[in-house]
Amino acid sequence: MERFRDRTEAGRLLGQALRERTDLADRPDVLVLGLPRGGVVVAAEVARALHAPLDAFVVRKIGVPGHEELAMGAIASGGIRVVNEDVRASLLIPPEVFELAAAREEQELARREAAYRGERPPVDMRGRCVILVDDGLATGASMRAAVRAVKQREPARVVVAVPVAPPDTCRQIERMGVEVLCLSMPEDFGGVGRFYDDFAQTTDEEVRELLHVSTSH
Template sequence: MQVFRDRDDAGEQLAERVRELGLADPVILALPRGGVPVGYVVAEQLGAPLDVTVVRKIATPDFPETAVGAVTAEGAPILNEGLSRMVRADDDELARSAEDERAEARRRVKIYRGDRPAPRVAGRDVVVVDDGLATGMSARAALSALGEEGAASLTLAVPVCSPDAARALEDVCDRVVCVHSPPEFHAVSLWYERFPQTEDTEVQELLRRAGV
């Protein structure tokens, strides 16, 4: 079942697909943590700048393992209304959770980027990279926030994706680039031979190498 040796291999294969788009001035924004090793290779292959866009999942106290939404450091929260109803999420609880996670997203941006300014997004071709697309909730939050910043075009680029999740994102980006889109999609990790957890220190090192 495995298609990729590791995230480096996935990044190399994905870079070829993104190169075919012929984007004039792309900026690669990776989703930490697992998307950063993939995004690093894509940025290196394309000679493009690399940075991060941090997304945090929103949950409720009663169901802490069930993500009912997602939020970035600056964008509006994205909620899955169906899931919210299923877990009987209270509006006040959701609002508190969203603000807590937004604060955590900002904290993580500081960890990864330090005092350096965010890259310019307005008028540029933005490529959002992750190591896979399962539900699409994090990607939707990232793409929606970047769209509000005036990106010239928005591309989501992932090595492997759920076809349903990819189609569901067509309203918030110009295109989804995916190397492998199996009709029977399971966990992202199943498509990699090696899929270790990416640590914050690795993210920081890759961003340092990329000149962020």
């Protein structure tokens, strides 16, 4: 089982793999987008390795009440919503409970966009090669929402790059017509945090600092 010391190490290894296995390094049309919060730490190292600009793309998981780590859906900028029907059906979650949780996450999504972006306008993705990065995928609901939202912005190409995810989640995302690069695809998954020695929460301040360093270069 591949383990990572922390998100920074995972990002370095992911950036190295992208350099070696793809044609994405040192290209003017590449844009790296990290899913806040933890994904931005990984994405910062990927952007450094590829000599590409970094930004955040805000997606919010809609967690099952009392088991928030389990996604019953996700939302992304641009009014995108993805529902994990399997999870909703198996746990008999009523529509009104889902809507209440979704409304809460929409508020948090708006808050984070304002916190991370400030006055900066959303980045133009049209015709670019967009690399979506997170610190790992479980159900993949958040990443599927991100892919759908990014595709609305008319990029030339979308690549999903993550350190760890279950094989079936990677296959689901590939079926959306995007490339997937995943360093480790264990069958016995059990949660992203299992694959990190240090999986401490990333703060808003850390995200802002990483984005500030990137835009000031």
